[in-house]
Amino acid sequence: MNQSTNRVPVPTLERMATYLACLQELDARGVETISSAEIEKLTHVNAAQFRKDLSYFGEFGRPGIGYSVPELARRISKILKVDREQPVILVGAGNLGSALVGYPSLSREHFRIAAVFDNNPSKIGRRLWDHEIRDISTLPEVNREVGARLGIIAVPASAAQSVADLMVGAGITAILNFAPVSLKVPQGVVVRNVDFVQEMAVLSYHLAV
Amino acid sequence: MNQSTNRVPVPTLERMATYLACLQELDARGVETISSAEIEKLTHVNAAQFRKDLSYFGEFGRPGIGYSVPELARRISKILKVDREQPVILVGAGNLGSALVGYPSLSREHFRIAAVFDNNPSKIGRRLWDHEIRDISTLPEVNREVGARLGIIAVPASAAQSVADLMVGAGITAILNFAPVSLKVPQGVVVRNVDFVQEMAVLSYHLAV
DNA sequence: TAGATTGTTAATCGATTAACAATC
DNA sequence: TAGATTGTTAATCGATTAACAATC
Numbered sequence: 159m160n161q162s163t164n165r166v167p168v169p170t171l172e173r174m175a176t177y178l179a180c181l182q183e184l185d186a187r188g189v190e191t192i193s194s195a196e197i198e199k200l201t202h203v204n205a206a207q208f209r210k211d212l213s214y215f216g217e218f219g220r221p222g223i224g225y226s227v228p229e230l231a232r233r234i235s236k237i238l239k240v241d242r243e244q245p246v247i248l249v250g251a252g253n254l255g256s257a258l259v260g261y262p263s264l265s266r267e268h269f270r271i272a273a274v275f276d277n278n279p280s281k282i283g284r285r286l287w288d289h290e291i292r293d294i295s296t297l298p299e300v301n302r303e304v305g306a307r308l309g310i311i312a313v314p315a316s317a318a319q320s321v322a323d324l325m326v327g328a329g330i331t332a333i334l335n336f337a338p339v340s341l342k343v344p345q346g347v348v349v350r351n352v353d354f355v356q357e358m359a360v361l362s363y364h365l366a367v
Numbered sequence: 368m369n370q371s372t373n374r375v376p377v378p379t380l381e382r383m384a385t386y387l388a389c390l391q392e393l394d395a396r397g398v399e400t401i402s403s404a405e406i407e408k409l410t411h412v413n414a415a416q417f418r419k420d421l422s423y424f425g426e427f428g429r430p431g432i433g434y435s436v437p438e439l440a441r442r443i444s445k446i447l448k449v450d451r452e453q454p455v456i457l458v459g460a461g462n463l464g465s466a467l468v469g470y471p472s473l474s475r476e477h478f479r480i481a482a483v484f485d486n487n488p489s490k491i492g493r494r495l496w497d498h499e500i501r502d503i504s505t506l507p508e509v510n511r512e513v514g515a516r517l518g519i520i521a522v523p524a525s526a527a528q529s530v531a532d533l534m535v536g537a538g539i540t541a542i543l544n545f546a547p548v549s550l551k552v553p554q555g556v557v558v559r560n561v562d563f564v565q566e567m568a569v570l571s572y573h574l575a576v
Numbered sequence: 577t578a579g580a581t582t583g584t585t586a587a588t589c590g591a592t593t594a595a596c597a598a599t600c
Numbered sequence: 601t602a603g604a605t606t607g608t609t610a611a612t613c614g615a616t617t618a619a620c621a622a623t624c
Contacts, residue, residue, distance in 0.1 A: 167591065168569070175568040179547050183524075193605065202549045205605095206593050213607060221606035222600040239571045246567075253469045257462035263547065263564045269571075307574055308567070315392075332570035334563075338388050338472065340411045348573045350566050354543075355472045357559050358455075358517070359384040360377070361541035362448045362478075364557045365516055376615065402581065414581095415617050422583060430582035431624040 170211045174234055176201055177208065181231040193224040245272035245304050247330070249321045250312030251281050251291045254336060258310060259287050272304040273297075277317070294324070301328040311335045322349075379420045383443055385410055386417065390440040402433040454481035454513050456539070458530045459521030460490050460500045463545060467519060468496050481513040482506075486526070503533070510537040520544045531558075 180200050184192060194205035201208075212218050215237050219225040235241040246269050248255055258264070259271050274286050277294040284291050292300060309330040311321050318337035325333060332348045335341055338356065341349050389409050393401060403414035410417075421427050424446050428434040444450040455478050457464055467473070468480050483495050486503040493500050501509060518539040520530050527546035534542060541557045544550055547565065550558050 169591070171569045171572055172565060174572075175562070175565040176549075178568070179564070195605085200549070204593065206595090207591090209605095209607060210592080217607070219606055220600060221598065222604045224605065237572065238568045239574055239576070240568050244571060244574075253466035257466040258563065260462045261563060264567065267564050267568065269564075269567050308570060331575070332573055334566055334570060340385075340409070342411075348570055350570055352561060352563070352566060353384070354467065354470060354561070355388070355476050355478075356381060356384040357543055357561060358473065358478050359387070359447045359449050359476065360380045361517055361543060361557055361559055362453060363380055363383075363446065364541055365448055365453075366540070367448070378615070404581085413617065415619090416615090418581095418583060419616080426583070428582055429624055430622070431580045433581065 166214045170214055171238075173201075173203055173207070173211050174238060176203065177211075178231060178234045178238065178240070181227055181234065184227045185231055189227050191224045192227055192230075194219075196224075240267045240269075243268050243270055244308060245270055245306040246308040246310060247271075247273045247275065247297070247301060247304060247306045247325070248310040248312060249275045249294060249297070249325070250310075250336075251276040251278075251286050252312065255310075255312040256286055258312060259289060269308070272306050273300050275300075294321070297324055298328040301330070305329070307331045309333050311337055311341075313337060315339045375423045379423060380447075382410075382412055382416070382420050383447060385412065386420075387440060387443045387447065387449070390436055390443065393436045394440055398436050400433045401436055401439075403428075405433075449476045449478075452477050452479055453517060454479050454515040455517040455519060456480075456482045456484065456506070456510060456513060456515045456534070457519040457521060458484045458503060458506070458534070459519075459545075460485040460487075460495050461521065464519075464521040465495055467521060468498060478517070481515050482509050484509075503530070506533055507537040510539070514538070516540045518542050520546055520550075522546060524548045 177197065180197065194208045197203065197208050198205040218230050218233060248258060248271055251274055259274060271289065274289045274291050275294045275297050276282060276291050281291050282293045307330055309325040311318050311333060313321055315337045318335060318339050319341060322333060322341045322343060326343055326347055331346060335349055335351045338353045343349055386406065389406065403417045406417050407414040427439050427442060457467060457480055460483055468483060480498065482501060483498045484501050484503045484506050485491060490500050491502045516539055518534040520527050520542060522530055524546045527544060527548050528550060531542060531550045531552060535552055535556055540555060544558055544560045547562045552558055
């Protein structure tokens with residue numbers, strides 16, 4: 159099946175990333191072959207779901223045998239485009255931004271923080287890990303060099319929309335947004351939101367009174 | 368409609384938290400009344416969806432008029448149980464844990480970090496913001512005093528399951544898990560996962576080649 | 577009253593899962 | 601061959617949305 163003709167459901171994409179993490183772990187442990195039933199045990203994703211998800215992208219296994227762990231990992235990496243270096247720009251050099259820049263799993267999947275921005279004069283020019291914190295107003299010119307298409311927004315809610323606008327103007331087409339606001343972006347730009355408070359609120363709902 | 372007889376869809380709960388954030392913002396701006404159509408403009412959630420979501424919990428508006436912003440905010444807070452102080456324990460005093468402890472929005476919604484744990488001897492005893500980092504092995508006894516039912520896991524994937532087990536043993540019934548693993552927990556314990564790399568991978572998929 | 581907007585039903589849409597022929 | 605497991609179809613399940621009577 160063809161990725162350009164058939165729209166892949168977003169939940170499928172999320173699970174593809176989950177499968178990949180699982181396969182990389184198995185590969186590191188030297189496991190060579192795995193069945194959909196075993197994937198279900200490890201990820202708690204239904205085996206039929208797993209096979210259906212893969213079917214959006216092609217055929218990956220051998221009936222009666224299962225899937226080659228390293229091959230499947232390689233092919234999913236390619237599908238998700240995490241098999242190549244991907245420059246990312248980050249706006250917001252606060253605690254969260256700092257944690258993200260230092261987050262080792264991001265670089266492990268070839269996401270490379272290429273520039274860090276803030277609008278706070280007392281932060282601009284200082285260092286965050288091995289990055290200089292740059293003036294937000296230089297974002298367009300910096301990204302002309304860097305060429306990132308992925309952006310991370312780690313600023314307060316009140317500033318998020320204007321940062322998004324700036325990013326989109328500078329050629330960013332995919333945004334990970336940590337601010338609790340619904341961003342307005344043009345067609346063709348993808349946004350995913352991460353909202354800790356929302357997550358905690360959903361958990362809170364489930365507490366016994 | 369009754370929350371104990373009818374299971375509320377998880378997407379509805381997530382949106383309820385979104386509505387609440389939006390209403391609090393409106394309330395702060397002094398807006399007194401709002402219609403579902405205006406909520407759609409602000410949150411990009413379909414107006415019928417909004418009304419349907421609320422219908423799981425009762426009646427909140429007045430036909431022809433709309434919804435009282437402060438009243439609806441108060442009632443959603445109560446439904447999500449974010450109207451009261453909620454103690455939370457956090458394990459993992461790394462960069463991410465540190466960012467979470469310092470995250471102001473959590474306390475704004477009455478989530479109070481009550482204790483921070485780590486297993487690293489060089490961290491134990493040190494301070495993180497205004498918390499002493501405690502030995503993970505003391506978690507059960509500390510939580511006997513603290514009485515938290517919410518826990519946050521901000522440790523590497525390899526340690527996450529054992530931390531989860533420890534939390535569950537200490538009375539935690541809801542876990543926010545930042546480690547990229549599928550936790551096994553007993554019936555009655557709720558887990559929500561936040562996985563930055565997964566989010567980035569989904570965005571990466573959408574990039575043009 | 578006329579106009580606006582709710583709460584809810586019914587229709588639509590899409591995602592999950594069971595079942596099984598194909599195949600190693 | 602017999603047993604295992606895939607890829608895919610069809611059935612099920614659940615979530616979203618349009619439509620509208622009820623009501624302010």
